[in-house]
Amino acid sequence: MSDAARIIPGEDRHFTYADYKAWELDEGERFELIDGTAYAMAAPNDFHQAILVELTTQMANYLHGKPCKVRPAPYDVRLFYEEDESDDTVVQPDISVICDEKKRGSEGCRGAPDLVVEILSPANAADLMLRKFNLYMQAGVREYWVVEPKSKTVQTFVLENGAYTGTVYNSGAILPSTALEGLSITLHDVFAG
Numbered sequence: 454m455s456d457a458a459r460i461i462p463g464e465d466r467h468f469t470y471a472d473y474k475a476w477e478l479d480e481g482e483r484f485e486l487i488d489g490t491a492y493a494m495a496a497p498n499d500f501h502q503a504i505l506v507e508l509t510t511q512m513a514n515y516l517h518g519k520p521c522k523v524r525p526a527p528y529d530v531r532l533f534y535e536e537d538e539s540d541d542t543v544v545q546p547d548i549s550v551i552c553d554e555k556k557r558g559s560e561g562c563r564g565a566p567d568l569v570v571e572i573l574s575p576a577n578a579a580d581l582m583l584r585k586f587n588l589y590m591q592a593g594v595r596e597y598w599v600v601e602p603k604s605k606t607v608q609t610f611v612l613e614n615g616a617y618t619g620t621v622y623n624s625g626a627i628l629p630s631t632a633l634e635g636l637s638i639t640l641h642d643v644f645a646g
Contacts, residue, residue, distance in 0.1 A: 470531060471538040474560075483527055487584055489541035497547075500602050500646055501572050505547055507643045508570060508600075512550065515636045521552040521567065529561030530569075532592040542588060547572045547600075550633060565592040567632045572600040586610070590617050596632035605644040 467489035476484070483494040497505070505525055512523040526545045533540045534556075543561075548570035551557050556564045569589055571582065582599070589597045590612065597610040597617065605624035610617035611631045622628045624644045630636040 468541060469538060470535070470540045470543055473543050474538070483545060485545055486541060486543040487588065494545065495574065497572070497574055501547075501574050503646045504572050504600055504602060504643055507645070508548055508638065511638050511642070512548065512633075512636065515633070516550070520554065521550055521633060522557065524549045524551065524562070530566060531561065531563055532565055532588060532594075534563040544585065544588070546570060552633075565589070565594045567594070568596045568598070568630065569594050570598045570600060573602065586617070590615075596630060598628075600643075602644075605640075607638075607640060607643075 468486055468491055469489070470486070473484070473486050473491075478484070481496065485492045485494060509523055509525045516523055526547050528545060528549055530544050530546060530549055531540050532542050532544065546566070546569040548568075549562055549566040550568040551562050552567045553564075556562055556566075571585065573582070586597070590610075593612065595612050597612075599608045599610075600606075601608070607622045607628055608619055609622065609628065609631075610619045622640060624640050626640050628638040628640055630638070
C-alpha cells in the first residue's frame, strides 16, 4: 500500500485531487474537497432524491441531442482543474450541466460547469453553502440553483460581470435557465415528490 493510499480524509492537512483519488473509502462514503479541506457528505433523504430525479429528467429530456450533458451526483467537479492533479477543490453538486465537451473527462468535470444545482438538506451547513456559492462564482459557473425542499422554492444565481444576481421561484413557477437557453423547468412537477 502506498503512502497516498493510507491518507484518510479525517486528517487535519491540506489535500489535493491526487490525495482525494487515493482515499480508501467505505461503500457509500463520500467527501468533497474545498480549498484542500475534506468535508463528509451525508446520504440524501427520499424527497431530496425525488427532486433530483425530476430535475435531472426534465433537463436530460431538453438536452437530448444537444452538446450540453447533465450529470447527477455523485459526479466529481474539479472547479480549478490542474492537469498535474495539484488542484485542491473537488465538489459533487447534485446536478452539473457541462456544455464544453473538453471539460468532460473520464473522472468528471474539468473546470466550471455551465449550470450547477444544489438541493439543500439538513446536513447542508449554511457556511458550507456560502463557501460553495463563492467557489462557483470564482470558478465562473454561469448559473447556480439552490433548491430548498422545505419551502419548495428555488433560488437562481446568474453570473453577470463576475458576480451573481439572484431570483427566487416558488413551486408554482416555470423556472427559465439563462445558461441553457430554451430550458424551462416546471417546478410543480419537481416538488410533487
